[in-house]
Amino acid sequence: MMSKAILLVSRHAPTDGSSARELLDIALAGGAFDLPISLLLLDDGVLQLAPHDFSLLQQKNLSANLQALALFGVEQIYAAERSLCERGLNTLNSTLPVQRLDDAAVSQLYRQHDVVITL
Amino acid sequence: MKFAIAVFSSPDQPSNRRALRFAEALLAAGHTLERLFFYQAGVHSASAHVVSPQDELDLPKAWLQLIQQHQLDAVVCIAAALKRGQLNAEEAQRYARSGHSIDAPWELSGLGQLHEAAQSADRLICFAGP
Numbered sequence: 001m002m003s004k005a006i007l008l009v010s011r012h013a014p015t016d017g018s019s020a021r022e023l024l025d026i027a028l029a030g031g032a033f034d035l036p037i038s039l040l041l042l043d044d045g046v047l048q049l050a051p052h053d054f055s056l057l058q059q060k061n062l063s064a065n066l067q068a069l070a071l072f073g074v075e076q077i078y079a080a081e082r083s084l085c086e087r088g089l090n091t092l093n094s095t096l097p098v099q100r101l102d103d104a105a106v107s108q109l110y111r112q113h114d115v116v117i118t119l
Numbered sequence: 120m121k122f123a124i125a126v127f128s129s130p131d132q133p134s135n136r137r138a139l140r141f142a143e144a145l146l147a148a149g150h151t152l153e154r155l156f157f158y159q160a161g162v163h164s165a166s167a168h169v170v171s172p173q174d175e176l177d178l179p180k181a182w183l184q185l186i187q188q189h190q191l192d193a194v195v196c197i198a199a200a201l202k203r204g205q206l207n208a209e210e211a212q213r214y215a216r217s218g219h220s221i222d223a224p225w226e227l228s229g230l231g232q233l234h235e236a237a238q239s240a241d242r243l244i245c246f247a248g249p
Contacts, residue, residue, distance in 0.1 A: 004238055022159055022199065029230035035238070115237045117245055119127065119159070 005036045007113035010045035014062040020048055023119040024065045031072030038076035039069065040109060041098070046083040049094040066096055080106050121151045123236035127247035129160035130169060130178035138246035139181055146189055154236040155186070155193045159247075162200040165193070168220040186224055197227040 008027050012019035023039075030037040041048055054061045069077065081100045084090050101109060110116060122145050128134040146152055157164050164182050171177040186193045200221065201210060207227055211219035221227065237243045 006234075006237060018159070025198070026158075026230055026233065030234050033231060033234055035234055115243050117125070117237075117243070119247065 003035050004114035005038070005112065006030060006115045006117065007038050007040060007109065009040045009042050009116060009118040010048065011043040011118060013044040013047040014052055014054075015047075015057060015059070016044060019119045020045065021062060021065065023117075024062070024069070026117060026119075027069060027074050028065070028072045031069065031074040034073060037074045038078065038109065038113065039074060040101075040106070041077070041079040041083070042106070043080070043083050044087075046079050046087060046089060049079060049084075049092055049096060049098060050087075050089055063095075070097075078106075078109060120145075120242060121153050121240045123154045123156065123240035123243045124152065125156045125158060125233060125236075125243060125245045126161035126164060127159040127245065128249070129163045130182075132160075132249055134246045134248050135161065135164060135178055136176065138244075139178065139185065141244065141246070142185060142191075146185075152189065152191055153240045154232065155182075155191055156196070156233045156236055157194070158196045158199050158230075158233065160203070161246075162195050162203050162205050165195045165200070165225040166205050166220040167222060183225075190224075192226075193224060194226050194228050194232045195221065196230060196233070198229070200227060 008023055010020055010023045014020045027037055027039055077098050078101050079098045081102050124138055124142055126138045142152055164179055166179055169179045205221055206216055206219045207221040208219045
């Protein structure tokens with residue numbers, strides 16, 4: 001049987017509690033099981049693409065987890081263009097290979113997946 | 120229909136209560152509840168150490184009763200639980216902690232159980248936020 005396609009929607013900044021990290025853990029676990037996982041960075045979630053000085057917060061760097069996604073086979077990573085623009089990140093050069101989606105493409109992405117988990 | 124429910128909010132949030140009521144409603148309607156999965160602050164639902172004021176709904180107790188009554192598969196994410204101080208006897212011993220707060224029928228396991236439930240159920244319903 002074909003695996004159900006899972007869309008993980010990350011809506012929190014990396015400095016806003018543990019949601020960003022815990023959503024990535026779901027992504028990595030799914031990747032480890034070879035499940036078809038897509039990750040959408042939406043709203044404050046796009047802040048995960050911006051550079052942060054985690055040492056100031058005495059917090060572990062989240063970017064290592066983001067970089068690990070590809071190693072776990074999670075290669076469909078998207079960011080909402082609107083969310084980027086709203087936060088002044090529209091010209092951001094992310095080291096992560098991210099596809100930017102306009103509103104219509106975000107809607108399309110939701111329709112293409114069987115399961116959606118939002119943190 | 121086969122359902123799975125994921126709870127991400129703590130038992131002091133209305134969304135946690137909504138998850139419980141949804142679970143009760145789908146069982147009452149004759150559907151199957153394949154698994155309850157508790158993640159993030161939702162892990163506190165499994166704690167036997169939560170003391171609710173007498174005139175308030177005791178959600179951890181209500182979850183336990185529902186799980187026992189319907190013999191539900193109730194899984195708590197082990198990593199999320201450990202860092203929030205919710206341990207079963209086995210983990211308390213492993214990490215040399217003086218007590219534990221989670222007992223059977225609650226089960227501590229990994230995120231693979233969430234993925235398995237998402238794959239096998241017809242619908243995964245998530246409860247998060249306030």
